[in-house]
Amino acid sequence: xxxxxxxxxxxxxxxxxxxxxxxxxxxxxxxxxxxxxxxxxxxxxxxxxxxxxxxxxxxxxxxxxxxxxxxxxxxxxxxxxxxxxxxxxxxxxxxxxxxxxxxxxxxxxxxxxxxxxxxxxxxxxxxxxxxxxxxxxxxxxxxxxxxxxxxxxxxxxxxxxxxxxxxxxxxxxxxxxxxxxxxxxxxxxxxxxxxxxxxxxxxxxxxxxxxxxxxxxxxxxxxxxxxxxxxxxxxxxxxxxxxxxxxxxxxxxxxxxxxxxxxxxxxxxxxxxxxxxxxxxxxxxxxxxxxxxxxxxxxxxxxxxxxxxxxxxxxxxxxxxxxxxxxxxxxxxxxxxxxxxxxxxxxxxxxxxxxxxxxxxxxxx
Amino acid sequence: xxxxxxxxxxxxxxxxxxxxxxxxxxxxxxxxxxxxxxxxxxxxxxxxxxxxxxxxxxxxxxxxxxxxxxxxxxxxxxxxxxxxxxxxxxxxxxxxxxxxxxxxxxxxxxxxxxxxxxxxxxxxxxxxxxxxxxxxxxxxxxxxxxxxxxxxxxxxxxxxxxxxxxxxxxxxxxxxxxxxxxxxxxxxxxxxxxx
Numbered sequence: 001x002x003x004x005x006x007x008x009x010x011x012x013x014x015x016x017x018x019x020x021x022x023x024x025x026x027x028x029x030x031x032x033x034x035x036x037x038x039x040x041x042x043x044x045x046x047x048x049x050x051x052x053x054x055x056x057x058x059x060x061x062x063x064x065x066x067x068x069x070x071x072x073x074x075x076x077x078x079x080x081x082x083x084x085x086x087x088x089x090x091x092x093x094x095x096x097x098x099x100x101x102x103x104x105x106x107x108x109x110x111x112x113x114x115x116x117x118x119x120x121x122x123x124x125x126x127x128x129x130x131x132x133x134x135x136x137x138x139x140x141x142x143x144x145x146x147x148x149x150x151x152x153x154x155x156x157x158x159x160x161x162x163x164x165x166x167x168x169x170x171x172x173x174x175x176x177x178x179x180x181x182x183x184x185x186x187x188x189x190x191x192x193x194x195x196x197x198x199x200x201x202x203x204x205x206x207x208x209x210x211x212x213x214x215x216x217x218x219x220x221x222x223x224x225x226x227x228x229x230x231x232x233x234x235x236x237x238x239x240x241x242x243x244x245x246x247x248x249x250x251x252x253x254x255x256x257x258x259x260x261x262x263x264x265x266x267x268x269x270x271x272x273x274x275x276x277x278x279x280x281x282x283x284x285x286x287x288x289x290x291x292x293x294x295x296x297x298x299x300x301x302x303x304x305x306x307x308x309x310x311x312x313x314x315x316x317x318x319x320x321x322x323x324x325x326x327x328x329x330x331x332x333x334x335x336x337x338x339x340x341x342x343x344x345x346x347x348x349x350x351x352x353x354x355x356x357x358x359x360x361x362x363x364x365x
Numbered sequence: 366x367x368x369x370x371x372x373x374x375x376x377x378x379x380x381x382x383x384x385x386x387x388x389x390x391x392x393x394x395x396x397x398x399x400x401x402x403x404x405x406x407x408x409x410x411x412x413x414x415x416x417x418x419x420x421x422x423x424x425x426x427x428x429x430x431x432x433x434x435x436x437x438x439x440x441x442x443x444x445x446x447x448x449x450x451x452x453x454x455x456x457x458x459x460x461x462x463x464x465x466x467x468x469x470x471x472x473x474x475x476x477x478x479x480x481x482x483x484x485x486x487x488x489x490x491x492x493x494x495x496x497x498x499x500x501x502x503x504x505x506x507x508x509x510x511x512x513x514x515x516x517x518x519x520x521x522x523x524x525x526x527x528x529x530x531x532x533x534x535x536x537x538x539x540x541x542x543x544x545x546x547x548x549x550x551x552x553x554x555x556x557x558x559x560x
Binding site: 064078101169171172189 | 396408412454463467
């Protein structure tokens with residue numbers, strides 16, 4: 001047997017194993033469920049209820065009415081207005097209040113402080129990832145102007161939205177004791193308007209970003225090796241990576257795609273209460289929006305650290321569009337090789353960077 | 366010190382809407398804003414009941430708890446009021462309130478809300494009592510004149526009771542004892558807890 005036959009056989013075996021695992025999972029749910037349905041004839045629950053509350057033991061209509069009112073069922077009201085409701089009592093409010101004032105503010109606060117502390121720990125104990133061979137003095141284009149504009153537009157609006165959003169969530173705890181009620185109310189008023197107007201623009205930019213970078217972010221086997229090697233942050237090795245390394249791909253898929261879409265959709269529904277959203281809907285969207293945003297901001301601390309303080313020579317890629325050839329070889333070797341293979345010629349750096357070690361004009365090794 | 370409470374006796378309410386009209390007129394509440402509304406359950410069916418609902422001035426008010434700018438305060442009489450100069454119209458109190466009391470004057474483009482408006486128990490707001498600013502923002506201040514809320518004063522069947530919680534519950538208890546049946550202090554559990 002040749003090598004290709006062996007690997008094909010191995011692939012086939014792996015595929016059949018996956019399929020049988022999936023089949024076992026599906027059947028383990030479907031079989032007991034099918035049995036229960038067959039036993040009850042599909043309407044067991046209904047039948048039981050009808051038997052329990054038959055004609056001979058009908059409930060009192062008055063207590064039914066109060067029970068319905070207590071459960072939040074609507075009645076009739078002559079008053080009209082956008083915020084007039086026909087329910088005597090809404091039960092979701094208390095749930096939302098307890099969620100927001102309890103776990104959301106408490107654990108959200110811990111999350112952000114924890115993420116900042118983690119970044120500080122990494123900076124203290126791992127430190128800046130230096131260029132292993134200094135600067136080559138030759139640069140290569142990493143980000144096209146449009147990619148940079150979009151990145152910085154998203155980055156700026158993200159920070160604006162984060163500050164205004166966090167002000168609304170934590171302001172009462174953190175800012176009112178410092179600023180006082182009047183100044184904070186003025187700030188929150190501006191913040192709310194800014195948040196509502198910047199939000200949609202941010203969402204459009206996020207969508208464009210997804211479209212622009214999705215083809216570079218397809219997961220590959222090399223990404224697993226990148227993670228196994230600690231991404232070059234932990235440990236001495238410099239794992240291989242294409243245009244986007246494994247970590248950047250996680251930031252893309254989890255941060256931009258999943259969090260971006262969840263924040264954008266929930267934000268849109270909160271921003272435009274014009275589609276018949278109920279109080280329960282708005283409370284739910286607010287909860288989703290807040291949880292996702294907090295996770296995203298915590299994740300963002302890591303992204304911002306790695307792109308600026310954490311990695312020597314990374315930020316200039318996004319500011320000038322060009323990176324040092326040695327940086328490219330160290331952090332994105334596969335992408336660099338592709339670019340060179342495509343015939344891209346590295347150019348002389350315009351102004352020699354301070355403290356460069358490599359000989360100008362000659363890439364080291 | 367009195368602890369002000371509302372109680373609507375559903376056995377007496379005839380959904381005449383006088384409380385709603387009195388409130389609108391007394392405070393010159395704008396269109397689309399309803400500080401008080403009457404809700405009819407099982408309308409036109411046997412067992413039909415109506416209840417007049419407004420801000421209940423809760424002991425542990427959810428609106429005050431969730432307000433991001435902390436604009437709510439409770440007076441010495443237990444009346445929950447808010448400062449419209451601080452309110453940013455975020456709508457959180459409307460999500461949190463069990464009684465649907467918070468209202469917003471504007472529904473302009475993109476659903477932008479104005480400053481929240483709600484029942485003040487006819488106690489005005491943080492401005493100087495009986496000032497022009499107080500009337501424009503919060504309506505009349507009858508409490509400062511020693512009067513009780515107009516909705517309850519106007520109520521023809523005395524279904525809607527407003528005043529010191531002890532007095533209100535005393536009146537209601539006597540009614541229930543005389544007419545029989547069970548008490549239905551609707552909304553009291555949610556608003557005032559077990560106090």
